Amino acid sequence: MGKESAPRRVVIAAYDQVQILDVACPSGAFEIANSHGAAPPYRVELATVSGEGARxxxxxxxxxxxxLAAVTGPLDTLMVVGGAGARAAVVDEPLLTQIRRLAARSRRVASVCTGTFVLAAAGLLDGRRVTTHWGYGELLAAAFPAVTVDPAPLYLRDGDVYTSAGVTSALDLTLALVEADHGPTLAREVARELVTYLHRPADQAQISMFLAAPSPGNGVVRDLLGYIAGHLDADLSPPALAARAGLTARHLTRLFATHVGTTPARAVRAVRTEAAAYLVRGSELPLAAVARRCGFGTAESLRKAFLDHYGVTGDTLRRMTDMPRPAAGAPGQTPGA
Structure with missing residues (x-):
């Protein structure tokens, strides 16, 4: 087999107590890429220290x-996955020795979730900017001060090293690898086959504002978030929200800081931006109409919000999927409404 047609070898390094989705998402996506004509195709190998599999x-x-010790020859991608077993993996010297050896033979190295800890323990992330599951960012930064940790993005690339956030972000990372290798058309075909909504951009926040609801005891903040999501084109300024809740603006700001972790204005902007992204990717509405519907007023204001939130423009977001788009919902309608 000639060099150009040789398969892209992908070795997924695992260990006991691994998160099964960290393995399934990338291996499944690479398999589907092959079925859609990836040339050269991917050849995925699971490897452990013992060679006896992983629970x-x-x-x-x-x-x-x-x-792992039996894996020889050049590799395209070495991927280290995460899970509860990462706590033991970071002090497993035989594992770390093999990770270092195989990284030197690989075109690129990637990690999923707490697999970033394993790469860091192997000394492969010093001086690099990386991410991991949002719940473990502070711990990673404290354990490895030579590593720059950014827990917000879904995945990051620093040179030939890719790191991703938790669990299903492994799918976003793998789609990015497929796109880098074979172009956006194949990546979109894989995404459709996987019935995933779209390939999310790397800089998209790990936690959506639609999921960041306050704890059950904070009914005022929850009610306001529900009102914001259902009235995107209304006056959602801090004074207007405070008046609606019967609070002072200062008290409202304190409540949002405590229970949402941001200011009322930033929360409104995040919800409007995510709703606008949903409409851009899921309808054929012009950007100016999306901007008005979601409370931005102008397409230019929406463009700035997309650049701040996702790092791309609305036109780029729309091009990221060529899936059939349903008709837009009623004004003010949000995802899931």
Whole structure:
């Protein structure tokens, strides 16, 4: 087989108590890329220190593994996955030794979730900007001060090293790798086959404002967030929200800081931006109409919001998927409404 047609070897390094989705998302996406004509195709290999497979944290044993020490020759991608077992993996010197050896043979190195800890423990992330699951960013930064940790993005690339956030962000990372290797058309075909809504941009926040609801005891803030989501084109300024809740603007700001972790104005902007992104990617509305519907007023204001929130323009977001778009909903309608 000629060099140009040789498969792209992807080795997924695993260990006991691995998160099964960290393995399934990339291996499944690479498989589907092959079925849609990836040329050269991917050849995925699961490898562990013992070669006896890995027991996932769900109790399912991932069999068919190779011994890491038996993996030779050049690799396209070395991917280290995460899970509850990462705590033990970071002090497993035989594992770290093999990670260092294989990284030197690989065109690129990637990690999923707490797999970033393993790469850091192997000394492969010093001086690099990386991400991990949002819940472990502070711990990663404290444990490895030579590493610059940004817990916000879904995934990051620093040179030939890719790191991603938790669990299903492994799918976003893998789609990015497929796109880098074979172009956006194949990546979109894989996304459609996986029935994923779209390939999310790297700089998209890990936690959506639609999921960042306050704790059950904070009914005022919850009610306001619900009102914001359902009235995007209304006056949602801090004074207007405070008046609606019967609070002073200062008290409203304190409540949002405590229970949402941001200011009322920033929360409104985030919800409007995410709703606008939904409409841009899921309808054929002109950007100016999306801007008015979501409370931005002008297409230019919406463009600035997209650049701040996603790092791309609305036109770029729309081009990221060529899936059939449903008719837009009623004015002010938000995802799931």
């Amino acid at each position: 996932s944290s769900a109790g399912i044993v991932l069999a068919g593994a190779r011994r």
